[in-house]
Amino acid sequence: MSREQAQNGSRKLLEKYDKEMRFRILKPRWQAVLVTLLAAGLSLYQLYTSAFPLFNTHPHRAIHLGVILALVFLLYPMGRKSPRDRITWYDAILALTGLATAAYVVGDFAGIVQRGTTLYNATDLIFSIAAVLLVLEAGRRVIGWGLPVLALLFLLYAVYGRQFPLDAFAHRGYTWEDTLAYMFMGLEGIYGTAIGVSASYIFLFILFGAILSKSGMGQFFNDLALALAGSSKGGPAKVAVLSSAFLGSINGSAVANVVTTGAFTIPLMKKIGYQRNFAGAVEASASVGGQVLPPVMGAAAFIMAETLGIPYSTIALAALLPALLYYLSVLTQVHLRADRLGLKGIPRSEIPRVRDVLKERGHLVIPLLFLIYMLFFTNVTILYTAFWTILVTLAVASLRKTTRMSLRDLIDALEEGARSAIGVAMACAVVGIIVGVAALTGFGLNLAQGIIDFGNGNLFFTLLFAMAASILLGMGVPSIPAYVITVTMAAPALVELGVQPLVAHMFVFYFGIFANLTPPVALAAFAAAGISGGSPMRTGWAAVKLSAAGFLVPYMFVYSDQLLLVNAGWAEGLGLAVTAAAGVLMLGAAVEGYLLAPLSPLLRLVLGAGSLLLIDPGLITDLAGAGVGVSVFLWQWWRKRNQTDGISLSG
Template sequence: MTNKKKKKESIVERKLVGKAALFVTILAIFTSLFHVWMNSASLMIAIKKNSIHLGLMLGLTFLMYPASKKSPKDRPSVLDWILCILGISIGMYIFFTYDSLVERSLIPNKCDYIFAVIAILLTLEAGRRTVGYILPILSICFILYAKFGYIFPGKLAHQGFSWSRILTRMYLTDAGIFGITLMVSASYVFMFILFGSFLSKTGTAKFFNDFALAFAGRLRGGPAQVAVMASGLMGTISGSSQANVATTGSFTIPLMKEVGYKPRFAGAVEAAASTGGILMPPIMGAASFMMASFLGIPYIKVMYAGIIPAIFYYFAIFTMVNFEAKKIGLKGMDKSQLPDIKKVIKNEGHLMIPIIIILILLIKGLTPLYAAFFGLIAVIITSMLRKSTRMNLKKFIEALEEGAKSAVPVATACGVVGFIVGVVSMTGLGQVVAYNIMQLSFGQLWLALTLVMIASIFLGMGLPASACYIITASIAAPALIKMGVEPLAAHFFAFYYGTLSAVVPPVALTSYTAAGIAGANPTEVAFSGFKLAFAGIMIPFMFVYSPILLMQNVVVWRLILAIVTGLLGIVSLGAAAENYFISSLRVYERILAFIAALLLVKPGIISDAIGIGLLILFVSLHYIRYKKAQETNVAL
């Protein structure tokens, strides 16, 4: 067993039994119900809402996640119960004392400092248990930078802040733990996670799988293309790559193995396809809601901006899977093996109504919170239209419980990231890094984009997508904006590469989840999944150079041209990455395809013309060689 496998196994929920399981169930149900009330009928101020959210999430964390491999897996330890109580207490403390703190002009007393220290330590420990060591260690480094900035060289140096100032900022204001990241988690993210949990209990995942199987099962590669389509559909509601794998992968991975795919590749297809769930509107990943908050724009603009990148991403995965299927000689499934698409829509199509309602509400300009709340009500009502999808009391309670539990890793990560965002705003680190990126890139946008891409992918090796986005957006996005990139494009650039962290080895959590279902080596699945996603790696460069792909300043003919050249570029890069088109490529053909793909990234009549010309040359040379080899019966 590899070290990475061991690492993955260390972040596993307890299988609670007895009274402990009952208590966690009750706490999770209360958490979900309280969040629904808090985000609909309550007039609570943001910092109080965030404090209650974090307190409840910390309480669940210490009961659900063991401290180490030696900790009991079926019950919390005595220490875990103590930490649970302390976790809830730090949230309640802010809730009940914040008004008096304001009356004191935010001048802390000794008790405030004690709770601040406890809150910081507990949040870091919760992050370690749920998302691993890297994010808490990174946050500690940032806190130490805030304290000891005077020992750093050059422009990174600053005067340093006192511990009292740091504690106050991180715990007693909305610029630290209880800042924008936790606010998004407490509101939009939690409500949409709960919405997805309710949908899953109605059988929506089964509908997506049946629909994808009926629609795409006969295509080359059969179940692999079903996995791509089903993951894309599931991504519209899940906003989580790992949840996507768990729901669609349990169906598609065995199907792929059954028709001849190796377990490694079956897991990789599902991991790469499920990663796009974070990119897929209308309910994108947590980072998309944070992006809207950072930029101060309505979420609907982020949703519109995400449409074409998501289509491009899934087209890239579809292309790579198609090349692989051709390479190993796989064909589509027989019609007799597939469900009737008309019957699928007739029996289960009503499950799409809640998603359509959410779309309509968002398009009308209503807030995501409003849309999520009425989406929840719509799920319950529409489930009653068919006996097979009807929610009984048991399913209702399970949905409440699973919704709260699913929100725990996101909430703890957002809390830990709050330290980083707080330090960046305290020290002006973002401006310093932006300046250095501009200097290192010599003012060349393509080089600056490459540096930010590398930084994002490097961060993504150990961070959840939302955490990766927040750090990159806080530190690197300002550099791109200063170089003339539109703010939405700069933040989307960071968001996209943060998303790819789910399949970037060595810490590719989505790939590990898929590997567990496929019964394959996690490391092999991770590298295969990243290879499949590689054709999509140039998509962010496309929308930086062509913001029109993010629905910015749309001119119809320019948008069509950008879409067509973008799709051609993806096919070209996919062929180069897979080393296959109609047959295996020669070295010169692969080089031609790669150069054509690069030229098609950058908009412009000249670059597009040359790129299309090289693509035509590549296809012509490859096709002529292929036909000649067939005629002469020579092995390709």
């Protein structure tokens, strides 16, 4: 297969499972140049204003969303029968209207502030209607029907709340005019916190990822993972886990990560003997997990920091141990599956050497180290950190010819950064309508009380309902808007029951992320199945099995927040890490059904119970869990030594 055929195949796969990839390929050169100028211009504006602000909050968010809206209508066709190689006249009008909404906010900002959301005039109302309709239509084109329909239902709820059938959620109701003006004129609707974070942190870190990618960082991660783990037992699967973890943390798109990295790793896994459903599941699990892995966490950590009003470093530190435990669980199952099947790695003669990889592209690690230093060891803002990290990346990439970017490469990176931000920005704008209605009507507080009442005030049942809501809302939705919705609707219920806000946010965030793996709408797993040739549903369930730790650890850190290092010093944190890691190793063996030899169903249950005891912090539970693990290990070791006597190893 030629490189062009492979790229076409990857694009078709992305279009099938990622609506953001269904954009036009513009043939008229002037139209393509126009889009490039608009996208690159937005990236330069965002980069400049991160260090040297030009506007107040409301106008800045309006400019961000206005240009994004214009890009959506220029790049995404209205329907399947619409032209995909040129911009239609009606889309050009919609694009100009999107820009006009931003121009109106910037031009009459003082008047908008003075009138607020209640003293609006006729012109305000016209632009309010236009902005809300444009956001819903642009959201439909980019992310599909789900979120826009939900937002429309919330708008109907705001207007007809008096007739709502459930008394607990009924309210006095608002006119269409008041509701739409509220969405546009203030900072609680489409220009709320979600689009605010998109207009600042998220955009810049997506741009950072685009520049890193253009410099060859993706190839570096693949080569380094291949050099480190390629020759080990089941090496290609471990390469998939490591490279996808690195890339997933930076780019934040599980489906895109699956397609780009999986095109390389999945065929290698199949080649050495992994079954195709399992190979796809490994790539999907590793790609999704990158969004909970510091330092970048797919940019979601920044909106969490903004929402909670706590330093980003606190969130990244809290996320570190659960993320490492998750990847340790995946690696454990990958290794044990290879051991059980007798799979080998890639011959050393066919993989690069670590020294050569580091020599060629190792300098690209410097921007990541600089980012970590700025985030954790300085008191500068995240925006200032992002600004200087991007400049450092450009400077470092120029140190070697193989990573140096030409002017064309730089323009491409600026354009790609803006294009990659479109999906998140539109999802955030649509979510702004949902969150705005929740704030206007008090729906969020009523729902939180309803969840508590439904769970009868029991924390465990409330956690189950919050998990179900997070997975349901996260199906087919980007992780950031899924987090914003669930944290608005479900997290307050957990906080009301005594769960710390950071812990509650992390809980719903985890399950919103893992909706990408959970059938029936497991987009990351389905994309991986498209590459492996496996069954989408079987790949999804295999990914759930591989991600067992990701589904259990959130419950653990709710009941024992030391796992998030919230109330633990470094010494205690190290002890927690060791015991939790041992528990995850046991959990991986229990899920896989293999340790030194196949495990009987009873031993799998025993080992699984012991793993939970070790993951749960506490001296007594740690001793009990360790006792279980050591006992099972010695039992299998003894039975294996006596296998020549004809004794079954699975006993």
